[in-house]
Amino acid sequence: MSLTIILVDCGLEIIPKQIRRNPSISRSISQKNYSSQLLDNALHHSAMKNLKNFEKRGRPDITHLCLLNALGSPLNKLEKLKLYIHTIHNKIFEINPDIRIARNYNRFKGLMAKLLIEERIATEDSILISSVNENLQNLINKVKNSEILLFSHKGRLIKTYRDLFSEKSNKNYVAVIGGFQKSTFSKEILQLSENLISLSEYSLDAWIIVSKIINYYEIIHE
Numbered sequence: 001m002s003l004t005i006i007l008v009d010c011g012l013e014i015i016p017k018q019i020r021r022n023p024s025i026s027r028s029i030s031q032k033n034y035s036s037q038l039l040d041n042a043l044h045h046s047a048m049k050n051l052k053n054f055e056k057r058g059r060p061d062i063t064h065l066c067l068l069n070a071l072g073s074p075l076n077k078l079e080k081l082k083l084y085i086h087t088i089h090n091k092i093f094e095i096n097p098d099i100r101i102a103r104n105y106n107r108f109k110g111l112m113a114k115l116l117i118e119e120r121i122a123t124e125d126s127i128l129i130s131s132v133n134e135n136l137q138n139l140i141n142k143v144k145n146s147e148i149l150l151f152s153h154k155g156r157l158i159k160t161y162r163d164l165f166s167e168k169s170n171k172n173y174v175a176v177i178g179g180f181q182k183s184t185f186s187k188e189i190l191q192l193s194e195n196l197i198s199l200s201e202y203s204l205d206a207w208i209i210v211s212k213i214i215n216y217y218e219i220i221h222e
Contacts, residue, residue, distance in 0.1 A: 011059030
């Protein structure tokens with residue numbers, strides 16, 4: 001058994017060309033400063049409000065917190081977690097479990113901007129984040145004997161970890177979690193599975209969902 005987490009529709013992108021002349025952007029963007037090139041709703045809200053699907057965009061902080069929670073978990077340290085991020089522009093990246101994601105938010109933004117531009121993050125010894133030349137469906141199809149779980153507040157309410165993961169199951173689980181602030185999954189995402197699940201009667205932040213899923217999985221397999 002294995003657990004794969006895919007953060008989908010993440011608000012990660014280089015600032016679109018059509019808004020780069022906006023004063024809130026043009027005065028700060030620099031080709032020499034990677035972090036300044038990443039779209040960030042906290043800095044660019046007035047410029048991006050006319051972008052398509054703007055409510056999903058410009059939220060690298062959500063991805064940052066999700067990655068910190070996942071990569072810092074015992075499950076990841078045991079190398080029993082596979083982790084991917086999928087952006088709103090359908091770019092997919094695989095995260096090496098050994099990467100140490102920057103705690104500092106601006107350094108993280110710089111890392112993500114560099115990743116989007118160069119399509120990988122590497123050291124002399126290893127590749128830490130790599131581009132995946134697949135669509136989501138093909139990526140998931142490669143996980144044999146899998147059960148695909150989509151997490152949404154609109155899904156079927158799960159009350160205990162035993163209702164989510166089975167001790168006797170030999171399936172590989174794929175957890176699909178939205179990496180955006182508002183709106184819902186795109187049609188492409190919803191077509192991945194009919195198994196739509198909620199972990200609380202409340203609407204939870206993505207990084208809380210990541211933590212709960214990993215914790216539930218660890219309890220079953222401790």
